[in-house]
Amino acid sequence: MTTEPAGPGGASVACRCCGSARVTLRGTRHSQFLARDFDFWHCAACDFMFVEPFSGYAIYNEAYYRGRGPDPFVDYESEYRDYRATDRMLEFDDLWRVATGFIADNTPEGPVEWLDFGCGAGGLLKYLADRREFRSGGNARPLRLTGHDVGTYADRLRRDDGFRILGPDELASEPGGSYDVISLVEVVEHLEFPDPVFSLAARLLKPGGLLLVTTGNVASLVPRLKGLDYGYIMPEVHVGYFTPRALRIIYARHGLRPVRFRYDGAVRFKVVKTLRTAGRQRLARLAMRLPFVVRAIDGLFGTSRMPCATKPR
Numbered sequence: 191m192t193t194e195p196a197g198p199g200g201a202s203v204a205c206r207c208c209g210s211a212r213v214t215l216r217g218t219r220h221s222q223f224l225a226r227d228f229d230f231w232h233c234a235a236c237d238f239m240f241v242e243p244f245s246g247y248a249i250y251n252e253a254y255y256r257g258r259g260p261d262p263f264v265d266y267e268s269e270y271r272d273y274r275a276t277d278r279m280l281e282f283d284d285l286w287r288v289a290t291g292f293i294a295d296n297t298p299e300g301p302v303e304w305l306d307f308g309c310g311a312g313g314l315l316k317y318l319a320d321r322r323e324f325r326s327g328g329n330a331r332p333l334r335l336t337g338h339d340v341g342t343y344a345d346r347l348r349r350d351d352g353f354r355i356l357g358p359d360e361l362a363s364e365p366g367g368s369y370d371v372i373s374l375v376e377v378v379e380h381l382e383f384p385d386p387v388f389s390l391a392a393r394l395l396k397p398g399g400l401l402l403v404t405t406g407n408v409a410s411l412v413p414r415l416k417g418l419d420y421g422y423i424m425p426e427v428h429v430g431y432f433t434p435r436a437l438r439i440i441y442a443r444h445g446l447r448p449v450r451f452r453y454d455g456a457v458r459f460k461v462v463k464t465l466r467t468a469g470r471q472r473l474a475r476l477a478m479r480l481p482f483v484v485r486a487i488d489g490l491f492g493t494s495r496m497p498c499a500t501k502p503r
């Protein structure tokens with residue numbers, strides 16, 4: 191017989207991803223922003239790590255959008271105004287390469303329906319809108335874009351930029367098999383309960399379509415060495431942490447098959463965005479012109495080890 195672990199106040203703690211009671215406390219960290227302690231629980235059943243208590247979604251306010259919340263690297267306004275002037279271009283070019291390559295090989299011709307789930311300030315949507323189409327097998331395949339998010343930037347993208355932005359209820363009532371690509375770019379670590387989002391994405395994906403997921407890999411070398419002091423650990427906003435195994439388990443639960451890609455620009459973007467001075471960023475950009483430097487960094491942070499997924503036909 192197993193004893194259910196007791197959380198704060200003696201309440202039992204269950205995995206927020208799979209519901210299992212096989213969770214153990216990995217550690218506790220004080221966080222300055224909300225000036226309180228957070229517990230980190232690891233699930234032996236699904237390898238997911240989650241933060242207690244969950245700080246709620248109200249933390250995503252105007253201060254957060256300006257980088258004055260728990261994540262100083264956030265800058266929604268610059269991205270909203272001109273995504274091309276931000277370092278995210280490195281990431282967008284890479285995601286475009288990965289997704290269009292996969293879709294050209296795996297879905298029939300015709301328009302490509304792309305849902306950016308958690309579209310935030312809309313940088314990726316605008317990037318895709320500017321691309322308009324891509325060529326596959328001699329055909330021009332137009333892109334049809336949908337975003338999903340809530341908050342002031344979602345409203346602006348809908349109202350001022352004319353994007354099709356769906357709220358939670360509208361998205362939930364979309365027909366199954368609607369999308370060739372569903373991107374979840376640095377989204378899943380923010381979700382209190384990630385499983386329903388993967389379930390919805392699996393339903394909305396077309397057979398042969400691509401679920402393009404990016405999130406930190408806490409099983410890689412640097413996070414393992416740094417533990418809870420790892421810079422990516424921001425318990426107010428990064429409330430769930432994944433590993434390649436955790437993603438494979440969650441994909442399997444929803445009938446998805448893992449697919450791996452070798453990232454390049456996405457790796458370079460992650461390095462550049464965490465360097466605060468222009469001098470360091472210049473140096474990093476220069477060093478990362480050498481492919482083996484990018485490969486080495488990718489190895490340390492395990493970016494390309496995190497699988498995306500496809501829906502089998």
Ligand SMILES: [Zn+2]
Nearest residue numbers: 205208233236
């Ligand atoms: Zn679990």
